[in-house]
Amino acid sequence: MSGRYPRIAMVVGSAVVALVLPRVIYSVLALDILLWALFAMSVDLLVGYVGLLSFGHAAFWGGAAYVAALLARDLRLAFPLAALAGVLAAMALAVPVGYLSIRRRGIYFAMVTLAFAQMLFYLVNELRGVTGGENGVQGVPRLLWGVSVTRPGDFYYAALPLVLLGYLAVYRVTRSPFGHVLAAIRDNEARAQALGYPTPRYKLVAFVLSAGIAGLAGSLYAIGHGFASLDLLHWTTSGTVVLMVVLGGTGTLWGSLVGAAIVLFLRDQLSSVTEASDAVTGAILIAIVLGFRRGLWRSLAALPARAVRRLART
Amino acid sequence: MPPFTTRRTIRSPILARTDGFAVETRGVTKEFAGFRAVNGVDLRLEAGRVHALVGPNGAGKTSLFNLLTGFLKPTSGEVLIFGRDATHLRADEIANLGVARSFQITSLFEQLSALEHVLLALQSATDLGLRFWSSEGALRRFVPRGRELLGEVGLEGAADRLASDLPYGQKRALELAIALAREPRLLLLDEPTSGMGLEDVGRTIALIRQVAGGRTVLLVEHNMGVVAEVAQRVVVMQQGRVIADGPYEAVRHDPAVIAAYLGQVDA
The missing domain is CATH 3.40.50.300 (P-loop containing nucleotide triphosphate hydrolases)
Structure with missing residues (x-):
């Protein structure tokens, strides 16, 4: 129970940070950080809690983004409904993709998911009549049942409850009876089977839930920016989100937030300073990954305890 | 037909x-x-x-x-x-x-405590496993039986230790407790x-x-x-x-x- 109060303090502290964030950095970047963090958590749910490294999560982030953007623009759906549709579409897509990919582990699982994501990329590019091809879906309105959320600052606060709901959903899943079985499968799948757990079914449910979370983040991202483009489905998007998870530390959830914040903040700051911002970002990220092998979050979280020990010694 | x-x-x-x-x-x-x-x-x-x-x-x-x-x-x-x-x-x-089995090469869930191992085995007899929306507090009902099983194999003092930290003999005992938790025929x-x-x-x-x-x-x-x-x-x-x-x-x-x-x- 010793961890309870620090945890509550962190949740309250984070909520305060989330509320004042658009006053510190501009609100588009603030929302980007929160949404990429949610996307990263969906990947961490698989990597950190089931031991499955998906390299095709752009399919769910981008696929949901297209569905939500099209429904918001063509049917003029309020953004929470469009996002819900995006979530459901991502989950529906995840059923066959998950069914076929969870039969493999490790690098093979990563490659199968990547292959499916690439198929979706080309499919969306080909269906120009619906998706706009290389132009994407443009002019997506931000609608909320008559309430004006057109300004980015307003949309940030309108979307915040849904984002927090997404965080809570991931947190609950990892700390449910289901989450315990996932941890068992990650540590030793054969033994979990010997206990009578049909492990493929568990992995599939985790995969579909993860896709739904990624879909929520992607839907809000498309509506927030007012467009859905092929970038969202590109394999580099899958790579970026994996990078965020590894940077922050797998199996922590908080790490996803730290990883997303660092990657996006670096890109944003450096792109105004240098042409070679990606190269500089890359160099900094390599330094962080080598310097903090267990991920930034675990290393940072261990700091207070270490400081106390050092004080006690002197 | x-x-x-x-x-x-x-x-x-x-x-x-x-x-x-x-x-x-x-x-x-x-x-x-x-x-x-x-x-x-x-x-x-x-x-x-x-x-x-x-x-x-x-x-x-x-x-x-x-x-x-x-x-x-x-x-x-x-x-x-x-x-x-x-x-x-x-x-x-x-x-x-x-049917319950133990494994020759002790391969437990490294990051779970001894008690959590037994809880996981007890939970497997119920439909709790797929409830991703439930709180882990739902597992508390298995704790008394879990501690009892650990006691039966002489692990009452090791309930909260990580399986990876247990000495070899105690890992074998935990294997037995997990198998028994399943009430196998x-x-x-x-x-x-x-x-x-x-x-x-x-x-x-x-x-x-x-x-x-x-x-x-x-x-x-x-x-x-x-x-x-x-x-x-x-x-x-x-x-x-x-x-x-x-x-x-x-x-x-x-x-x-x-x-x-x-x-x-x-x-």
């Missing part, structure tokens, strides 16, 4: 005979790249009795274990468990027939006393005797003292075949068994 009648629905009534055997294998063979690890084994385990499976290293004992529990599929032959054809069932389906133990000190071996023997009541037990065991103490029947394997099968005293004096063990000494 309805069009959806499948092979399986035709076969199962024919095979659904128990004959008092918990396990029956018919000519079970497992080949790995041409090497016959298990070669035409006809094994019968009588319901409610303790059986020991012995034999020199490489005799095929662990392969047979894996065939019985669905972790390996036989190249040919059939496996019947409680009269049901289990040849093509997955490991979790066999487990849910009431058939208990398969792969070297339950290996690596244990004398005191722990004594406790394990007592425990196996205690839990055997009404259950069918098959244990792979190298310690002949343990075999003599707990097993009512001994099955001896050599080079993938069963070479002797009977009460301990009879098997001990079987010329084929003596030759197999002497042969091993020579080698």
